[in-house]
Amino acid sequence: xxxxxxxxxxxxxxxxxxxxxxxxxxxxxxxxxxxxxxxxxxxxxxxxxxxxxxxxxxxxxxxxxxxxxxxxxxxxxxxxxxxxxxxxxxxxxxxxxxxxxxxxxxxxxxx
Amino acid sequence: xxxxxxxxxxxxxxxxxxxxxxxxxxxxxxxxxxxxxxxxxxxxxxxxxxxxxxxxxxxxxxxxxxxxxxxxxxxxxxxxxxxxxxxxxxxxxxxxxxxxxxxxxxxxxxxxx
Numbered sequence: 135x136x137x138x139x140x141x142x143x144x145x146x147x148x149x150x151x152x153x154x155x156x157x158x159x160x161x162x163x164x165x166x167x168x169x170x171x172x173x174x175x176x177x178x179x180x181x182x183x184x185x186x187x188x189x190x191x192x193x194x195x196x197x198x199x200x201x202x203x204x205x206x207x208x209x210x211x212x213x214x215x216x217x218x219x220x221x222x223x224x225x226x227x228x229x230x231x232x233x234x235x236x237x238x239x240x241x242x243x244x245x
Numbered sequence: 246x247x248x249x250x251x252x253x254x255x256x257x258x259x260x261x262x263x264x265x266x267x268x269x270x271x272x273x274x275x276x277x278x279x280x281x282x283x284x285x286x287x288x289x290x291x292x293x294x295x296x297x298x299x300x301x302x303x304x305x306x307x308x309x310x311x312x313x314x315x316x317x318x319x320x321x322x323x324x325x326x327x328x329x330x331x332x333x334x335x336x337x338x339x340x341x342x343x344x345x346x347x348x349x350x351x352x353x354x355x356x357x358x
Contacts, residue, residue, distance in 0.1 A: 138287075167346065175282075175333050177349035220287055230339045231278025231347060232301045235287030 137161050140221050140236040147243050153208040155239045157221030160202065167233065168195050168206050169220040177220070180206070211243045247272060249338050251350035258326050259358050266321040266355070270338030271348045276300075277319040278347070279311060282333040294319050295341055323355075331357045 138159045147153055157166070168180040181188050181195040183204075188195050192211075197204040208215055218240050222233040250269045258264050270277050276295045280288035290303035294313035313319045317338075323330055333354050337347040 165344070169349075175335070175352035175354070177288075177335060177337075179346035179348065182346040222287070229293055229295075229301050230276065230341065230344065231293045231337055232290050232303070233288075235280075235289070237285075237287045 136236070137234050138221055138223055138236040140219075140239050142239060143237070144240045145242070147211050147241070149212060149243055149245050151211050151243075153211050153215075153241065153243075155206045155219050155221075155241070157204045157206070157236055158202060159204075159221075159223050159234075161223065161234070162226055163199075163202075163223040164226045164228070165224045166197055166204050167222040167224070168204075169222060171218040171220060171238065173217075180219075208241075213243045213245050216241055216243050249336060249348050249350035251334075251336055251353050253353060254351070255354045255356075257356045257358060260326055260328060262326050262357075263322065263324045264326060264355060266323075266334050266336075266353045267318065268321070268336035268338075268350055269318045270336075274338035274340050274348070275317050276339045276341045277313060277317065278337045278339070279319070279321050280335040280337070281305070281330075282335060282352070284332070288335055291321070326357045328357050331355060 192209045194207040218238040220238040221236040278293040279291040282288040292302040297313045308324045333352045335352045337349045
């Protein structure tokens with residue numbers, strides 16, 4: 135079993151829909167990252183959080199440390215949100231870049 | 246302000262050869278981490294460099310080695326290439342003293358034939 139599990143693996147939505155991507159992890163962590171990867175490979179860091187909730191524009195990330203679960207929400211989705219979304223965790227012993235990654239959720243938003 | 250830059254963008258090698266990939270961190274960053282991403286998978290941590298030394302390492306064989314220069318740029322070297330080394334290699338930079346998000350480069354796509 136992978137230490138970081140994401141669901142769903144693939145997600146297709148209509149423009150304007152509310153989207154939720156889930157991440158569960160089985161190890162202790164000091165931080166959790168949500169990343170966005172577009173075709174071609176480049177990765178953009180969306181959020182880094184260790185508790186509670188963060189919001190940036192139409193994106194919201196939440197984490198429940200007790201349940202070892204995080205969610206990424208996208209409100210009013212748009213075709214430009216189409217990308218792979220990756221959850222990654224940092225162990226308490228790990229340094230900033232020493233992350234364990236999920237396999238990603240491929241999101242496709244149709245106009 | 247340049248972000249993280251990686252070179253080359255694409256590379257084709259044959260089995261047994263050696264390869265060097267390069268990464269320049271975001272201005273002001275002193276720490277570089279390297280990752281391997283196989284097709285359809287999430288990235289895997291290879292190692293991290295800070296103050297010109299390897300500080301942490303993932304589960305990769307000694308064929309994978311690296312270097313960091315005084316200007317904080319970094320190289321990833323892979324010896325005795327295997328077909329299974331074909332992947333996207335990503336680097337990310339950060340400032341060690343500040344616990345903030347990482348900045349990633351666009352990656353080097355390595356194909357081993």
